Amino acid sequence: MADYGIAAPHGPDMSGRHPSMVNPHFSMNEDEARVFSQLLKPDDSYDENGVYWADLGWFKRAKFVAKTDGAEGKRELGNLWQMIKKDPLSPVSFYFRNMVLPGAGLGLEGYVLFSIGNLKPLFQKGFPSCWGTKAGQGEACSPTWLAAIEYMEIVGIIFGQIGVGIVGDWLGRRWGLIQDATIMFLGLSMWGVTLNGWIICYVWALFFYGVGVGGEYPMTATSGMENAVGSGKISTKEDRLHRGRKVTSAFLMQGWGQFFNQVILILLLLIFHHGSGNPSYSKIAVQWTFRVSFAIPAVGTLWLVYYRTYKMRSASRQLQLQKKKSNVTGYDTQSLKMTFTHFGGRVLATAGAWFMNDVFFYGNKLFQSEFISVVTSNSTSIMPGWLYNLINVGVSLCGYYLASFLIDNKLYGRKNMQTVGFMMDFILFVIPAFNLEYYTSAAHIKEFQTMYFLSSFFNQFGPNSVTFLTAAEVYPTAVRATAHGFSAAVGKLGALTAAVLYNYIDTQTKFYVVPWFGLAGVVLSVVFLPDTTGLDLKEQERRWAFIRAGRGHEYHGVAVNPKHLSLWERMRGLGKQYDPELDYAQRVQEMRAEWEVLMQDKVDEKAGALDQADWDDLDHEFSHEVQEYFKKTSKSPALAGQERQAPLNGQGLDDSDGTIDEKRAV
Template sequence: MAYDGPVIDYGPNPPHGPDVTGHHPPFELTDIDMTHSEKEVFKQILKPDDSYDENGVYWADLPFFKRAKFVTKVNNEETRREFRAFWDMFKNDPLAPVGFYFRNMVLPGAGLGLEGYVLFSIGNLKPLFQKGFAECWNKEAICNPTWINAVDYLEICGIIVGQILVGVIGDWIGRRWGLIQDATIMFIGLIMLTASWGVTQNGWVICYAWSLFFYGIGVGGEYPMTATSGMENAVGSGTVSTRDDRLHRGRKVTSAFLMQGWGQFFNQVLLIVLLLIFHHGSGNAPYSKVAVQYTYRVSFAIPAVGTLWLVYWRTYKVKASANKQLQYAKKKNAVTGYDTESLSLTIHYFGGRLLATAGTWYANDVFFYGNKLFQSEFIKVIMPHSNSIMPGWLYNLINVGVSLCGYYLASFLIDNKLYGRKHMQSIGFLMDFILFIVPAFNFEYYTSVEHIKEFQAMYFLSSFFNQFGPNSVTFIAAAEVYPVAVRASAHGFSAAVGKLGALTASVLYNYIDTQTKFYVVPWFGLAGVVLNVVFMPDTTGLDLKEQERRWAFIRAGRENDYHGIAIHPKHLSLWERLRGVGKHYDAELDYAQRIEEMRREWEERMAQKVEEKEQAHDDAFDDDFHADVSSYFQRSTQSPMLRGAENEKIPPHEGLNGANGNGI
């Protein structure tokens, strides 16, 4: 591959750069040009041992058994390395691992934890309102039923607005600003929820519904901001990726996302404790209006304090480096505002991916909200005469615990190259389909007293596979399969379509009975499997820097000139492979191309340094010249000639020029 760029003169002692020969362009890049040590250096940079075997073969190019052996070896080595690091940390300070987990998993997902707390609190509080304010929430005698239903609808609408709006803002202004804005909106929304009131109960319901809408805007923004910032903090900016990004990117993002599950858990625990406190140690009906008021208002006031702290943290502790990768991409493409060109190109080149991330999220949210269908039915069978809300809350607490097991198992396996994102999502959807279709066509059998335990088991298993599958994968995939420039927008759009699935479920469930719901819901799981298999690419083990390299070629109108692993069949969807996207994949050609790119980048940097050095020299010369002139004028003002010129009212310039006109 011959170099056809400009020849740059670095002087008599040019530095040894990435042409790997010690000679400078023009040159021919061949194996003869490289010494053995130089080959090893480039192999370490371009073919890291966590993705390439000892012969420099990419892991996805290896035959199945060799691939399994290689992946297992890398994973075992990484596990041992992490355990040693953990043990060293623990020996130095037993609480250090807790601090590490808090900084790297809890804090990045704190917004989603608060979101999970509040949003799932709405569903938990509704049965309490129906018991404490029966005339309004249950019988709907003094309250407008439209506004009662609007509580669910406006919450979801607010989330949709936030997901799209803040997604665009995140790509336009930056991730850090989006994070601060989300936390601020959520804090104000929680104050509104805590203090919501009305002259009548119907007025209170209206205030409560609009407070949820406002809060939902902040919640919606958390989805694209947490996903993109968590992912990009792992990846970093520039052109060289990190081992941590390649091996643990999915775990890092999923570990932040699972804070949503902890939010649900703590909400349910606190509601149980608060009701026992304000209802005189009893969880049984009837519930006084005072107990209900105190329970729900204090339950919102507690996360308000945490959200205020989150505003502080994101404002003063989250550095501007949260925007580093976005700024790097914009600078590289000379973009100052929102990158509309990248948005247009994404729709054109990645339309199938948009269908995959948005469509699977839609199907998942129908399942996510449909999971509650089991609970009300088996409680009705187990406790047919119960008038208490406590059994529902306690079973929900168990269900959240099962969900957390699914979240954590997803974080452990989501980066495994032999399993990974795509398989996890397909299996999750398929299992949920089975777990819903079985009771749908045997409803009376499984809701009988004799078989209600099997019905309960399906309830908990559907929760587990929802988290250990589509709920976790949709969150990361919707950010990971798109370029940096539009990552937040694409994630926000996908999440918003997902919430349309939640809205579909909320509206649909008001018009059909429970058994019909079981007939309808399973098919969304089957649709999720199809969309995932056909349109979703598998980014497990893919270096996202390579995806940005491919994107640079697409933006330059040279898509077919890219030959790297971002178009490896393993990392493309079935739809993309059928369209021939991966036909230009060529490992050897790409390797030579990457060395060429590194050399050109090095030359640009060296040329920039030379220019900066020359500019600094010129600036220094100008400064010295001006200093000399200034010094001369200062000395001249003390000379007898100038003082004489001043005494004789001669203009200063005449005195300086002198009588003979020779000037300075």
């Protein structure tokens, strides 16, 4: 049968603007245009005149977004109310299923990873012969190994992000998710005969755990994003309106991990220190507090291994379909090479901005005890510092949730959120940097605290959430995990920079150094980051199919709308390819090609009949009106007058050779 795939993208012209593209055997009247508009111009992205939302003037765009978001909000509230009436606890189970479980790995990662900054002052108080008042001053432990605690885990994370990212694109998302959970579980075991031996074991355990942590980033981002898309060719409303929220809601579990770690440490210290949080702290109390706090995530991680093994069997479906479409069986090295060729500016944006962000983020978290000590300088107890950190994490969680609420808003969205967040962090650090003594004085300490907490808020309601999303979103499915892992690894080099540098400079110098990374993040965001807010993810895949076929200049869809391109890409002229009317004609032709492939399966002697899943996908992709239209204008006489043929005895076809699935993926 003829190949109706991307090799022949041009279809009928509904406007008459491109006579050379017109199919002489095909025309479309107003009723036919209405049929296709249902699928090709959904009302959440196009106004009543069929104009894409990004092509509207600012006032009309604001009105359209308010109307669309208002209707969607009303629908979701209505669904919530129906759930509550049926079962008052059902919203809790819904949130747990759709937000908590997808981000469970990051929650456990946040719990363990940021425990280092929380435990450091406790170890210093409980083991002065090892830690001393500052790491490295004790006589019982090696200063080199003590310093390694704070950066070896980051090195492990970098290994995991790159390695597991490649595995996720090679073997699949599900395998990467299982591997991550297993590695993290094994990495939570540590012991030692002497204090220094325990420190060495602690370092290597955190390194090994970090490998699993690193893999969580690309696996959680890609699997969460692709699960929101659906299995068909036509994208879903959920993807267009809530893709960012879905991914960010999983990512914010990292914040809850930090929160619960701090709460549990406070409770455990009170339990094992006879109900008091005041010094002096016995070695037994410190050890029990530390050990039990690490046993809790070990149990959770073991359960995560089970859940991902037996409950996430379809996590790799989107990747498998894309590989079949591209006729790739292993790792798609061609797509990787072409990604750096065609999306080099995006790599610079996602990796560079993540580097700048992590100097802020990990600098604060790994060394938060030093920052908070400025406002608790008169206390010898670790409790005030822990309580201040708990407030700081609570403020960060507010930033996470506000980010998930606004990240899909077409008037604000990803790019603005990241740019504003970087700018606010720059301002909130540069103000005290040049007058730190003034702001840390007793008369102005409240202003200093406010700026510190606000910097945490805007870090989450900005670059920390956006970098996690866009590092997967702006790349094709075939190399999405690799690109995300690479960007995250470059980001962790920023964390490593902070971990090493902050060991040698005082608090005042930290404030001199940090602000400029925020300003650099603003520049990278403005120049190189495309704004994918409201962009259909499958439309990006469609553009990538043209690029991979060496015909990127023939793509004219919304993925090259100037709104969805970076300043760098617009300067290179990519936005000039955008032509909504010609693209509409192309999409109709592509829909026809896919429909005819499915219909040909129906009459093909080898196939015989499609299974129920194939027919369900067909009904989802093409409305009854569209199917009737294609029947009337079909190019294949063999399809004329054919009626739907249900599977025999409820059984589908034997597709062991992948024939049907391969055709569906074309």
